[in-house]
Every structure is written in C-alpha cells, then in structure tokens.
Amino acid sequence: MSKPIPDRAEVALEYPDKLYVGTFEHSSRFEARLDGNGVALVLERPGTEDVRKSVHLHLNFGLLAGILRELATSVAAIPKDDIAHRELLVSAVRELQQALETS
Numbered sequence: 001m002s003k004p005i006p007d008r009a010e011v012a013l014e015y016p017d018k019l020y021v022g023t024f025e026h027s028s029r030f031e032a033r034l035d036g037n038g039v040a041l042v043l044e045r046p047g048t049e050d051v052r053k054s055v056h057l058h059l060n061f062g063l064l065a066g067i068l069r070e071l072a073t074s075v076a077a078i079p080k081d082d083i084a085h086r087e088l089l090v091s092a093v094r095e096l097q098q099a100l101e102t103s
Contacts, residue, residue, distance in 0.1 A: 002029040002044065009043055011055050022053050039064050 005028045013020040024030070028045040038060040045053050059067070078086055 002031040002042070004028075005030050005043070011043065022055065024055075037061065 005024055005026060008026075009024040009028075009030075011020075011022045011024070022045070024043045024045055028043060030044070031040075031042040033040050038058055041055075041057045041059075043055045045051065078089075080086075
C-alpha cells in the first residue's frame with residue numbers, strides 16, 4: 001500500500017550518454033517494505049503520460065546496513081539547531097529498531 005510522500009525526493013540516473021532527473025513531492029506516493037533479501041522502495045508520481053513517472057529500487061540487507069553506517073558518520077552535517085529533522089530521524093530509527101527487536 002503506497003502512502004503520500006511527506007517531504008521530497010530527487011532522483012538522478014546517469015548513463016554515459018543520458019541523464020534522467022526526477023523530483024517526487026507531496027502529490028507523489030511511496031512504498032517501502034522489507035522482503036527476504038532487503039528493502040524495496042517505490043516512488044511514484046501519478047498523472048498523465050507526460051508527467052507520470054516511477055522509480056523502483058531494491059537494496060540488499062548488506063548494502064542497506066552499510067548505508068545506515070555511512071549515514072551515522074555524517075550526522076554532523078545536520079545542524080544541531082535543526083531539531084525538527086533530527087527528531088524525525090530519531091523517531092523513525094527507534095521505530096525500526098523496536099520492530100527488529102520484537103519481530
């Protein structure tokens with residue numbers, strides 16, 4: 001089941017001869033779920049054929065864990081007075097940790 005995107009996502013896919021860039025905002029939807037191998041993420045922008053787009057991404061657990069560790073090393077990039085974003089992230093990480101420990 002997809003949900004409205006609460007903030008914004010930008011995606012760039014670069015090939016040697018092409019560049020695709022897309023933005024997904026509040027009118028877009030997302031779906032994120034864990035499966036047996038990792039996390040599946042879908043970003044969708046509904047609409048007519050000329051504006052409709054989607055991105056499907058799958059990250060295996062090892063890569064996801066590496067990304068989370070890398071994010072932890074760069075937390076200093078979020079200003080200490082940006083309490084709202086810090087609290088959003090802390091809350092989400094706590095929910096994930098609790099779900100992993102109780103499932």
